[in-house]
Amino acid sequence: MTETMNWLKGQQLDTTRTQSALGTVSVNNALELVKDKLIEVEATLLRLPDIQPPDLRKAVEMIVSSGGKRIRPTVSLLIAAMLTHPALKAAAAAARAKNEQRVISLASAVEMLHTATLVHDDLIDGSLMRRGASTLNAVWTPAATVLTGDYLFGIAAGLAASTDSVRVMKIFADTLGVIVAGELRQQFTDWAKRGTRDDYFARIYAKTASMFVLAASAIGVVSDCTEEQINALGVYGHNFGLAFQIMDDILDFTGEQANVGKPVGSDLRNGLITLPTIIYAEAHVDDPEIACAFRGECDSATYDRIVARIRQSEAIRNAIAEAADLIAQAKQALMIFPSSVYRDALIDLADYTIERDK
Amino acid sequence: MTETMNWLKGQQLDTTRTQSALGTVSVNNALELVKDKLIEVEATLLRLPDIQPPDLRKAVEMIVSSGGKRIRPTVSLLIAAMLTHPALKAAAAAARAKNEQRVISLASAVEMLHTATLVHDDLIDGSLMRRGASTLNAVWTPAATVLTGDYLFGIAAGLAASTDSVRVMKIFADTLGVIVAGELRQQFTDWAKRGTRDDYFARIYAKTASMFVLAASAIGVVSDCTEEQINALGVYGHNFGLAFQIMDDILDFTGEQANVGKPVGSDLRNGLITLPTIIYAEAHVDDPEIACAFRGECDSATYDRIVARIRQSEAIRNAIAEAADLIAQAKQALMIFPSSVYRDALIDLADYTIERDK
Numbered sequence: 001m002t003e004t005m006n007w008l009k010g011q012q013l014d015t016t017r018t019q020s021a022l023g024t025v026s027v028n029n030a031l032e033l034v035k036d037k038l039i040e041v042e043a044t045l046l047r048l049p050d051i052q053p054p055d056l057r058k059a060v061e062m063i064v065s066s067g068g069k070r071i072r073p074t075v076s077l078l079i080a081a082m083l084t085h086p087a088l089k090a091a092a093a094a095a096r097a098k099n100e101q102r103v104i105s106l107a108s109a110v111e112m113l114h115t116a117t118l119v120h121d122d123l124i125d126g127s128l129m130r131r132g133a134s135t136l137n138a139v140w141t142p143a144a145t146v147l148t149g150d151y152l153f154g155i156a157a158g159l160a161a162s163t164d165s166v167r168v169m170k171i172f173a174d175t176l177g178v179i180v181a182g183e184l185r186q187q188f189t190d191w192a193k194r195g196t197r198d199d200y201f202a203r204i205y206a207k208t209a210s211m212f213v214l215a216a217s218a219i220g221v222v223s224d225c226t227e228e229q230i231n232a233l234g235v236y237g238h239n240f241g242l243a244f245q246i247m248d249d250i251l252d253f254t255g256e257q258a259n260v261g262k263p264v265g266s267d268l269r270n271g272l273i274t275l276p277t278i279i280y281a282e283a284h285v286d287d288p289e290i291a292c293a294f295r296g297e298c299d300s301a302t303y304d305r306i307v308a309r310i311r312q313s314e315a316i317r318n319a320i321a322e323a324a325d326l327i328a329q330a331k332q333a334l335m336i337f338p339s340s341v342y343r344d345a346l347i348d349l350a351d352y353t354i355e356r357d358k
Numbered sequence: 359m360t361e362t363m364n365w366l367k368g369q370q371l372d373t374t375r376t377q378s379a380l381g382t383v384s385v386n387n388a389l390e391l392v393k394d395k396l397i398e399v400e401a402t403l404l405r406l407p408d409i410q411p412p413d414l415r416k417a418v419e420m421i422v423s424s425g426g427k428r429i430r431p432t433v434s435l436l437i438a439a440m441l442t443h444p445a446l447k448a449a450a451a452a453a454r455a456k457n458e459q460r461v462i463s464l465a466s467a468v469e470m471l472h473t474a475t476l477v478h479d480d481l482i483d484g485s486l487m488r489r490g491a492s493t494l495n496a497v498w499t500p501a502a503t504v505l506t507g508d509y510l511f512g513i514a515a516g517l518a519a520s521t522d523s524v525r526v527m528k529i530f531a532d533t534l535g536v537i538v539a540g541e542l543r544q545q546f547t548d549w550a551k552r553g554t555r556d557d558y559f560a561r562i563y564a565k566t567a568s569m570f571v572l573a574a575s576a577i578g579v580v581s582d583c584t585e586e587q588i589n590a591l592g593v594y595g596h597n598f599g600l601a602f603q604i605m606d607d608i609l610d611f612t613g614e615q616a617n618v619g620k621p622v623g624s625d626l627r628n629g630l631i632t633l634p635t636i637i638y639a640e641a642h643v644d645d646p647e648i649a650c651a652f653r654g655e656c657d658s659a660t661y662d663r664i665v666a667r668i669r670q671s672e673a674i675r676n677a678i679a680e681a682a683d684l685i686a687q688a689k690q691a692l693m694i695f696p697s698s699v700y701r702d703a704l705i706d707l708a709d710y711t712i713e714r715d716k
């Protein structure tokens with residue numbers, strides 16, 4: 001029994017919560033609709049064949065089961081449910097049952113791919129903690145961390161192959177390519193190019209949005225959608241994913257340390273230029289201290305002052321507005337599908353993305 | 359133009375060479391039969407989208423193009439050619455043309471998977487040289503090495519998906535799982551279990567033979583073979599792969615340093631117990647110095663003496679005999695297919711495996 005499964009099973013939903021907790025209500029409602037399927041995804045993720053020694057297995061189970069909000073599989077599962085609407089070309093009952101298994105496989109494949117990239121990210125960044133727990137890198141060797149990530153890539157590829165769709169496999173392989181090429185670019189981009197909008201949006205597409213495109217559009221593929229429908233699902237995933245990452249980047253500035261688990265402004269302090277900094281710099285070309293941040297070489301006191309100025313500036317509000325625009329486009333893309341509780345939940349999930357505080 | 363392509367194009371075959379060079383003649387003959395296809399594989403391997411910066415791209419191209427003997431794609435290509443025999447259920451001409459592209463994709467996928475695992479191996483082992491060139495790990499950062507390996511896994515998965523066969527994708531994902539689980543076992547197996555035959559054969563299956571099974575049996579899948587034929591191809595790949603690795607491990611003891619590129623007995627010195635050592639220890643339970651080798655903790659002078667004793671013992675000859683038994687089984691598995699120059703070349707390639715001196 002994993003943390004997330006316990007949480008899902010014990011979740012008491014209170015849809016009468018006040019407006020201030022709207023984000024929480026919406027995401028709980030969305031999760032509640034696919035709760036049983038998410039439990040199947042959790043069980044699928046924990047089927048980890050042949051991993052030894054037992055201590056490493058336990059460590060990998062911990063990583064897999066402490067997997068945050070499961071927002072990627074939730075997107076896949078809600079889309080699959082939305083596509084069973086009787087107004088859409090209904091699959092025969094037998095085909096639908098087979099499709100349910102494919103949907104679980106795909107939702108699990110996406111989450112496993114995400115997890116595999118996190119394991120390697122922790123090695124690349126030298127991170128010692130993630131989600132409040134020690135990373136593999138901190139407790140095991142770099143070799144174990146590389147191999148565990150590779151192992152999880154293999155599991156993810158196997159789950160993607162279990163959809164029995166060559167097209168899904170191709171999207172899966174392309175997504176892996178996009179993610180890794182993006183990380184390589186990030187590692188080796190000149191400082192001069194790092195602060196541009198183009199670089200930022202290319203990076204967050206590769207890092208985050210590409211996986212939401214997979215989570216969304218591949219469900220359309222296994223559900224025999226039309227090309228127009230598959231494309232609309234991809235647009236939802238793309239814009240949702242970009243907005244999700246922009247909000248993550250905003251929370252790095254605005255979040256309380258207890259919620260986000262790291263010091264305020266830590267991205268910037270680590271040389272990662274994100275949208276709030278880009279917007280701030282566009283509006284404050286006269287700020288004499290911002291240049292060192294774009295070269296990743298301010299001293300600590302200067303970073304403190306720049307982070308404080310960005311937090312107090314209109315850059316945060318404007319970055320949220322950009323995320324909100326993307327969320328509006330994500331929601332608009334769903335309008336070609338018939339109205340249903342599942343479509344509403346996908347809309348709520350999108351709204352939650354720009355309302356969340358952690 | 360890669361090293362291997364130049365070599366292939368410039369190759370002057372001399373089939374009148376004397377018996378002492380038999381290994382060289384056989385493998386050249388096998389390569390000659392599929393030379394044009396191997397050039398297509400080389401070109402496919404060098405299609406590396408989106409990899410930046412340019413210096414890293416050059417480094418990756420170098421790794422991909424300096425890929426040794428290309429024995430895995432050669433196996434795939436010869437099997438594909440063998441399966442076009444008119445006595446076998448002949449695919450329609452159009453289907454066969456399509457299949458040729460699938461075969462190139464699969465042969466390339468296997469070689470790329472092999473290359474990806476080598477890149478991560480070099481990081482895991484901290485190797486600074488491979489095939490006479492600096493490793494990525496030596497010249498770039500660990501981050502670049504992890505990501506480049508991941509990138510090549512993605513390319514390999516994409517090539518496997520290009521076979522348009524879900525079954526091939528599943529075999530591919532399973533193979534990746536087997537390779538990585540095997541490496542994890544190797545990293546964390548207790549010293550007490552490392553010197554066993556079971557551990558050794560499980561390790562060389564995971565590390566080497568599993569990829570030959572993929573190279574062989576997946577060609578049967580894309581060529582619409584019967585299950586019996588696919589199984590026979592798997593038996594060929596399995597036994598060929600085991601023998602290939604056993605010979606590699608023997609050459610570590612017997613090879614000249616100039617040929618194998620590392621000091622004689624370096625596996626043992628690095629704590630890797632291989633078949634010659636296992637056979638030697640079985641026959642010399644009274645050797646007082648062998649125990650420290652099985653714990654990986656002899657001093658350098660002791661290793662020198664043990665390596666010398668293993669080299670002079672019957673262990674080398676007996677290990678070659680075990681490899682020869684496996685090669686006989688590999689060849690036997692091909693006997694269900696009609697005789698052809700391609701089947702002969704696969705037999706020659708198997709024989710070459712136990713005759714090669716580097």
